[in-house]
Amino acid sequence: MLDLYKNIKQLREEKGLSQDELAKLTGYTSRSSIAKIEKGEVDLQQSKILAFAKALGTTPGKLMGLTEFDGIQPSTTLAAHFDGDEYTKSELDEIRQFAEFVKNKRKDSTV
Known part of the structure; x- marks a missing residue:
């Protein structure tokens, strides 16, 4: 959780905010509260973490300080939606065939 407090200070400084300004934006009454948070002397509730973010x-x-996926590989979904009148039936069949070709090509390369 130490990253949280370091990141609050770093982002505050990068944004050019004073501790007083950040206190007002996050619902605190004084800069001393922000100073204590940045030193890691105060545990933040989830609602306050949201306010700081x-x-x-x-x-x-x-x-x-979590990575984008925190060690979990993202899944990839690829979909195409057609209104029905932008391609002819023949063109849609060709698109489906090409998608099938790509899948089969992948299967063939793993053998």
Whole structure:
């Protein structure tokens, strides 16, 4: 959780915000609260992490130092949606055949 506090300070400085300004944006009454947070002396509730992320223009995950996928490989979904009148039936058949060709080519290369 230490990354969270370092990232708050770093992003605040990058954005040119004072501790007073960040305090106001996140619902605190004084800069001393922000100073304590940046030193890691205060545990933040989830709602406050969200407030800091919003004030600093980032996501809670990035603020906490998590990687984009946190070690999980993203799945890839590829889909095509057609209105039905932009391609002829023959062209749609050709698109389907090409997609099948690509899948089969992949299968052939793993053998």
